[in-house]
Amino acid sequence: MSIGAIFMLEDILWWWHFDFWDVFFPGILIFLGIALVMRKSSNNKPTGTDEVDYIDDMAIFGGGEKKITSQNFKGGKITAVFGGSKVNLSQADISDGQPVLDVFAMFGGTEVVVPPDWTIKTEVTAIFGGFSDKRQTAINVVHNVEKVLTIKGIVLFGGGEVKNL
Secondary structure, three states, rough: OHHHHHHHHHHHHHHHOOHHHHHHHHHHHHHHEEEEEEEEOOOOOOOOOHHHEEEEEEEEOOOOEEEEOOOOOOOHHHHOOOOEEEOOOOOOEEEEOOOOOEEEEEEOEEEEEEOOOOEEEEEEEEEEEEEEEEEOOOOOOOOOOOEEEEEEEEEOOOOOEOOOO
């Protein structure tokens, strides 16, 4: 990266010609690659957590579907790059506290299926994409204030949705 930056600085300083595609676009790609690798390699899993209680799903140029039946769900991470994933939490139950589901979608999508009585807080930033809550509301379902799932993350040129069955 240092050698590339030196060559790029030489072009910028000696030529007053400024072109976005030659200067910033490679830097953006490098930044997104480093962010993706660092995000995957970081260990943010809560201590004392079993694998079934915490989801870590990555879909790159592909996809899949996972069904979580944990009765002590603690959150996790979902990454979709040029692919998609579906996570079915309809048979799961939330542990004590507020689990956080971290979503990253770039040119891909994510679908999260939740039970109808969960309260969902969506804090997803969408850039040239979208993340929507498509849960069906029923009159006889009361949202449990103790079962709160927070969905955070970023969606770039992709999409995501939360829904129930």
